[in-house]
Amino acid sequence: MNLPSLRKRPTYGVLLNALQALEVQPNSWSKSITVELSSTEQATVQRFLMSIIASDLEWLQDSTGLGGEILTALEQKELLFDLASRRVAERCGRSAMPEMTRTWTIPASSMLPEIKFDIREPPLTGDNLGLKTWGTSYVIAKKLENFGIHYLDHLFAKSDTSTPGNCRRSILHSTKILELGAGTGLVGIAAAAIWDADVYLTDLQDIAENLHFNVEKNAATVSEFGGHISSGVLDWREPDKAQTKMSSKKFSIILAADPLYDDDHPALVANVIQKFLYDDGDSRALVAIPMRDGTTRSLAGHLRKLMVSNGFLEDSSGEEICQDDWAPSDGPEVRLRWTIWKRDLPPHPKYEK
Numbered sequence: 001m002n003l004p005s006l007r008k009r010p011t012y013g014v015l016l017n018a019l020q021a022l023e024v025q026p027n028s029w030s031k032s033i034t035v036e037l038s039s040t041e042q043a044t045v046q047r048f049l050m051s052i053i054a055s056d057l058e059w060l061q062d063s064t065g066l067g068g069e070i071l072t073a074l075e076q077k078e079l080l081f082d083l084a085s086r087r088v089a090e091r092c093g094r095s096a097m098p099e100m101t102r103t104w105t106i107p108a109s110s111m112l113p114e115i116k117f118d119i120r121e122p123p124l125t126g127d128n129l130g131l132k133t134w135g136t137s138y139v140i141a142k143k144l145e146n147f148g149i150h151y152l153d154h155l156f157a158k159s160d161t162s163t164p165g166n167c168r169r170s171i172l173h174s175t176k177i178l179e180l181g182a183g184t185g186l187v188g189i190a191a192a193a194i195w196d197a198d199v200y201l202t203d204l205q206d207i208a209e210n211l212h213f214n215v216e217k218n219a220a221t222v223s224e225f226g227g228h229i230s231s232g233v234l235d236w237r238e239p240d241k242a243q244t245k246m247s248s249k250k251f252s253i254i255l256a257a258d259p260l261y262d263d264d265h266p267a268l269v270a271n272v273i274q275k276f277l278y279d280d281g282d283s284r285a286l287v288a289i290p291m292r293d294g295t296t297r298s299l300a301g302h303l304r305k306l307m308v309s310n311g312f313l314e315d316s317s318g319e320e321i322c323q324d325d326w327a328p329s330d331g332p333e334v335r336l337r338w339t340i341w342k343r344d345l346p347p348h349p350k351y352e353k
């Protein structure tokens with residue numbers, strides 16, 4: 001398969017042709033391209049699409065479009081980012097589908113019954129990747145109870161052993177939680193129910209309406225488990241603007257599932273964690289990144305360096321396997337690395353046991 005290399009600075013027309021040729025059509029229309037490609041070729045396509053999304057295509061210049069119209073470099077970039085994002089979305093099997101609501105089930109444990117969340121996903125438009133629920137978020141949602149027991153124990157109240165059979169533990173009321181890049185909201189909504197916690201879910205303006213819808217839709221389930229959820233806009237590029245509207249200005253736990261896909265993201269995410277996490281040794285930031293390819297590995301490495309230079313230590317980390325969202329459903333599995341970060345500071349007296 002011949003895909004243009006971004007290193008050779010291909011023109012707008014060359015990139016446009018390549019992106020158009022990669023369109024995945026429903027099987028009923030014509031033979032789907034994903035059926036024809038081997039898994040190695042699919043991985044090459046994913047890398048190509050990711051490299052366009054992550055690039056600023058700075059070599060593009062104002063020129064004439066295919067229809068004879070003048071297109072500025074910015075318009076060309078927007079069209080190409082939009083197409084690349086659509087191609088990515090198509091490989092998630094979503095683009096041709098109308099709005100859907102999917103039910104995500106968190107299996108029962110010894111302490112909690114099975115919990116189901118209904119999450120709406122509108123049809124994907126443009127590069128609004130937050131309108132889809134990504135594989136990382138489901139893997140992390142299922143691990144939240146385990147994270148609470150093993151790594152966030154100091155933020156939980158002691159269990160009420162006076163009631164026979166009551167071994168469930170709730171997070172301390174002072175433990176406010178912030179989710180960054182929440183998308184459709186699965187992780188934050190699940191955290192509120194599983195940890196009996198108050199979670200504020202945030203994302204970009206374009207994502208906020210659907211996020212709010214999902215928060216409202218699942219609020220009753222969350223409150224059955226004692227939790228509370230709310231949502232709002234937090235654009236990592238304008239954190240001060242968001243902070244003025246928040247009821248809590250600082251948080252004890254920050255969650256971020258699959259937040260890195262652009263060159264700017266590591267610095268933005270590191271900065272937002274620095275700004276919104278309490279300045280004590282008890283607060284924690286849980287960041288989960290699927291290692292899709294060299295681009296995501298390098299973004300993850302960049303975030304790690306920035307966190308360390310901001311004075312954070314890795315409290316714990318681990319790996320899970322998730323289905324790669326950038327591939328078709330029978331595509332390769334991906335290693336998902338989660339890290340729980342803490343500040344290199346003494347604990348706050350209120351949490352000392």
Ligand SMILES: C[S@@+](CC[C@H](N)C(=O)[O-])C[C@H]1O[C@@H](n2cnc3c(N)ncnc32)[C@H](O)[C@@H]1O
Nearest residue numbers: 130133134137181182183204234235236257258
């Ligand atoms: C790959 S999606 C993951 C969404 C969700 N956490 C999940 O796992 O399903 C990345 C998310 O980061 C959000 N995002 C990207 N840039 C952002 C920014 N500057 N400020 C806030 N959120 C941003 C996107 O809108 C999107 O919801």
